[in-house]
Ligand SMILES: Nc1ncnc2c1ncn2[C@@H]1O[C@H](COP(=O)(O)O)[C@@H](O)[C@H]1OP(=O)(O)O
Ligand SMILES: [Mg+2]
């Protein structure tokens with residue numbers, strides 16, 4: 161790890177590992193009153209809050225001056241109704257923080273709620289900032305399927321480091337006996353790799369070439385998050401015969417980076433949802449460092465300097481270089497068909 165972000169990468173992998181252990185152990189013990197519905201109707205669990213508290217505390221310890229753009233905030237936990245959840249979050253976060261990192265005595269409830277709320281940075285074009293999505297794909301997490309613990313470092317609007325932990329993802333898709341649980345890391349200019357969940361056995365990742373027979377789309381499980389019908393149309397324009405692989409979270413970027421699927425296509429459903437930077441920053445650097453390309457449906461790069469969101473939603477196309485140009489052309493053809501109809 162001899163590069164300008166070696167310390168950041170080491171700290172980020174340690175933080176994601178700790179958070180992955182926390183989320184997978186909390187899943188087996190999750191009970192009914194440990195999940196809330198947020199203002200945008202999406203679910204959030206004690207696992208999301210505790211994982212953000214852990215990652216934010218570890219980052220603050222190592223890089224006290226760095227701002228954080230994190231998905232969660234502690235506002236729903238201050239009220240009396242939030243007390244049971246709050247106590248559980250404090251217990252889980254302290255368990256994870258004191259386990260092996262030697263961060264000293266247990267943190268107080270106030271310190272941990274402050275750590276969650278340190279994720280309130282508005283983002284922007286200048287300087288260093290971290291993004292945290294403590295559980296990306298909370299719906300997948302609740303179903304016992306794919307989810308990801310996601311961390312990135314953005315410098316002057318460019319993603320320099322991405323770390324994604326996927327506790328439920330098979331280590332090797334063709335060798336199920338190797339078990340589940342992987343960490344993916346990428347540093348701009350220094351490649352992408354997959355590690356085991358305990359941070360060992362680095363394997364470099366390179367996206368292979370695909371043909372219409374081997375290409376298929378990676379897409380959301382949730383029909384409300386991206387348009388399944390648009391992807392079907394693009395598939396038929398490209399003569400893709402394999403059905404799409406549906407999977408929650410940035411695990412899709414990870415699978416793409418290690419040669420599964422061939423293209424991740426996420427087109428808006430037309431309800432005006434703005435994509436969040438923490439949902440794409442680590443995936444973007446991972447795919448680019450594995451030799452791929454990530455753009456919106458116009459072929460423009462994603463802009464991580466606009467604030468907490470990517471701005472107006474033009475969708476996301478991620479794929480290996482050659483597949484990307486074919487998919488982009490088909491996406492534009494499908495968009496033109498839609499325009500011609502209205
Ligand atoms: N209406 C929506 N449209 C698109 N994405 C959404 C929407 N609501 C939540 N998300 C976010 O989309 C991502 C999941 O996408 P996918 O369907 O590909 O798994 C998550 O980050 C999820 O947030 P969260 O992090 O809270 O789970
Ligand atoms: Mg969420």
Ligand SMILES: [Mg+2]
Pocket residue numbers: 293295296297438439
């Ligand atoms: Mg997310």
Ligand SMILES: [Mg+2]
Pocket residue numbers: 208231293294295296297298
């Ligand atoms: Mg999340």
